[in-house]
Amino acid sequence: RSSRVVEIQSQMSERAVELLGLPEDRPCLLLDVGCGSGLSGDYISEEGHYWIGMDISPAMLDVAVEREVEGDLLLADVGHGIPFRPGMFDGCISISAVQWLCNADKKSHSPPKRLYRFFSTLYTALARGSRAVLQLYPENSEQLELITAQAMRAGFTGGMVVDYPNSTKAKKFFLCLFVGTSGTLPKGLGTECANEEQHQAKFTNERTRFRNIKGKSVKKSRDWILEKKERRRRQGKEVRPDTKYTGRKRRPHF
Amino acid sequence: MKLLTHNLLSSHVPGLRPGGGFPLRIEAAEVRVRPVPFNAAFVSRLVPRLRWEALREAAESLGRPSELPPEPLPDYEADEEFLRRLHHVLLEVEVLEGSLQCPDSGRRFPISRGVPNMLLSEDQ
Numbered sequence: 204r205s206s207r208v209v210e211i212q213s214q215m216s217e218r219a220v221e222l223l224g225l226p227e228d229r230p231c232l233l234l235d236v237g238c239g240s241g242l243s244g245d246y247i248s249e250e251g252h253y254w255i256g257m258d259i260s261p262a263m264l265d266v267a268v269e270r271e272v273e274g275d276l277l278l279a280d281v282g283h284g285i286p287f288r289p290g291m292f293d294g295c296i297s298i299s300a301v302q303w304l305c306n307a308d309k310k311s312h313s314p315p316k317r318l319y320r321f322f323s324t325l326y327t328a329l330a331r332g333s334r335a336v337l338q339l340y341p342e343n344s345e346q347l348e349l350i351t352a353q354a355m356r357a358g359f360t361g362g363m364v365v366d367y368p369n370s371t372k373a374k375k376f377f378l379c380l381f382v383g384t385s386g387t388l389p390k391g392l393g394t395e396c397a398n399e400e401q402h403q404a405k406f407t408n409e410r411t412r413f414r415n416i417k418g419k420s421v422k423k424s425r426d427w428i429l430e431k432k433e434r435r436r437r438q439g440k441e442v443r444p445d446t447k448y449t450g451r452k453r454r455p456h457f
Numbered sequence: 458m459k460l461l462t463h464n465l466l467s468s469h470v471p472g473l474r475p476g477g478g479f480p481l482r483i484e485a486a487e488v489r490v491r492p493v494p495f496n497a498a499f500v501s502r503l504v505p506r507l508r509w510e511a512l513r514e515a516a517e518s519l520g521r522p523s524e525l526p527p528e529p530l531p532d533y534e535a536d537e538e539f540l541r542r543l544h545h546v547l548l549e550v551e552v553l554e555g556s557l558q559c560p561d562s563g564r565r566f567p568i569s570r571g572v573p574n575m576l577l578s579e580d581q
Contacts (some may be wrong), residue, residue: 230499253499253548255462259576268570273493275462279575286469286575288479291506324469 209242212298215338215375216243219296220250222336222364222379222389224438231293234328236281236337237300239263241272247296248273255292257281259303282317284324292328295335301378302339305346315353322357331383335359338377347376354378360385367393379439389439425450458557458573460519461503461547464512468559468566470577477561480511483518487554493544500544501534507547516546 225231231252235244238256240263247254254274258264264276279286282304304321305314312320325335341347351363359380367373368391379388428450432442443449468478509528516523524542533539557566557573567574 229502230496232499232503251496253461255465264572265570268572275459276572277462277575278572280577283577284469286467286478287465288467288508291465 212242213246215298216246216296218366218375218392219243219298219336219338219377220247220252221438222377223294223296223334224386224389224440225252225294232291234285234287234292234295234325235274236285236295236297236325237303238267238274238276239298239300241267241270241274241276243296243298244272244274252293257285258300281321281325282312284320285328286324287328289327290330292333293330294333295325295329295337297335297337297339299338299340301337301350302341302346305342305349315349318350318353319356322354322359326357326359326382329382333382334361334386335380335382336377337380338375341376350378354380358382362388364389365391365394367391369393387439387441389437392437458552458568458571459548460512460515460550463515463552463557464507464547466557466573468557468562468564469575470559470562470564473559473561478559480508480515481557481559481566483515483552483555483557485519485552485555487552488519488521489551489553490549491551493548495541495544497537497540500540500547503547504529504533504543512546516550519550519552521550 223233233247233252233254235247235254235256238244238254238258239260241256244254244256244267255277256267256272256274257277257279258267259278259280261278264278267276277286281300301321304317329335339350341350347363354361359382361378361380364377364379366375366377370393373393429445432445432449436442463481463483466479466481467476468481470478507529509525513523513525513527516525523546525546526539530536530539551571552568553571555568557568558564559566
């Protein structure tokens with residue numbers, strides 16, 4: 204496996220988990236659809252979560268077994284459904300797998316049927332308030348519409364998050380689906396930078412910020428608070444606007 | 458296949474009555490124990506999701522005397538010994554070879570190298 208391919212997969216896994224918006228410091232149980240050799244699963248494990256992976260390729264799963272991945276594996280066709288009891292998972296990610304459900308095969312059911320079976324059973328298997336984040340490479344806009352339509356039919360809310368929409372190379376699609384809540388769709392990466400630079404003059408009172416050895420802001424400092432709020436905005440959570448009062452020292456009774 | 462997965466897994470053979478696909482009956486030919494780091498918070502949060510009786514039956518069917526009480530203990534969140542025993546049963550015991558049988562349809566799903574084969578035939 205070329206290291207560049209591995210790196211891209213790893214970055215997409217990281218972004219997908221970020222878009223899940225999981226509560227911080229709480230180990231969760233996640234489903235990895237199209238887990239393959241376990242690259243995305245490895246990232247999930249690194250973040251301290253547990254996972255169960257499904258893939259249709261015995262060869263890829265063999266590699267995952269050889270690599271002794273931490274997640275539990277199932278050989279399965281997700282177009283036949285997600286075979287779990289209701290509400291079991293805290294979230295689901297999928298890297299570069301869902302578009303395969305669109306392949307028409309004269310032996311099997313039509314793509315819309317397979318997609319619907321996948322989405323409806325996935326919806327059931329997820330806990331209320333959780334999300335499914337599915338990274339995919341749509342062939343064209345019709346395919347994108349088909350996939351999104353079946354997801355909505357199955358009960359999901361949400362939509363497509365597109366990172367770097369102006370770059371042919373870096374552009375990535377993440378179908379971000381909510382179960383039982385109408386969440387705010389997270390912002391795509393690289394969507395605001397270009398505009399902001401042109402229309403706003405940036406005035407900064409930049410003093411030297413103190414950072415610790417890891418290069419991270421000192422915990423609880425104003426910098427740390429601002430970074431944490433930005434992180435939560437990227438996850439699509441509701442966050443108060445940043446003002447001059449953000450992180451100011453409170454009276455001693457706090 | 459870990460027993461946590463088994464406790465969540467429900468047969469997706471089409472046409473079953475609701476709940477008719479759970480629990481799958483384990484026929485184990487080879488079992489192994491592999492240590493997994495213990496995380497009390499995670500195990501504790503799993504308890505409400507588990508079907509306790511099915512978990513005990515599964516542990517028994519693997520030929521291992523069940524170390525689990527008939528029901529989760531009250532105040533289990535604070536009971537580290539209970540959580541450790543549960544952690545062991547859920548995450549450290551793996552079925553490597555054998556099969557799973559759907560209770561209602563009788564359909565068998567083989568397990569090979571720890572991976573259950575849940576593929577249905579084309580007409581299902």
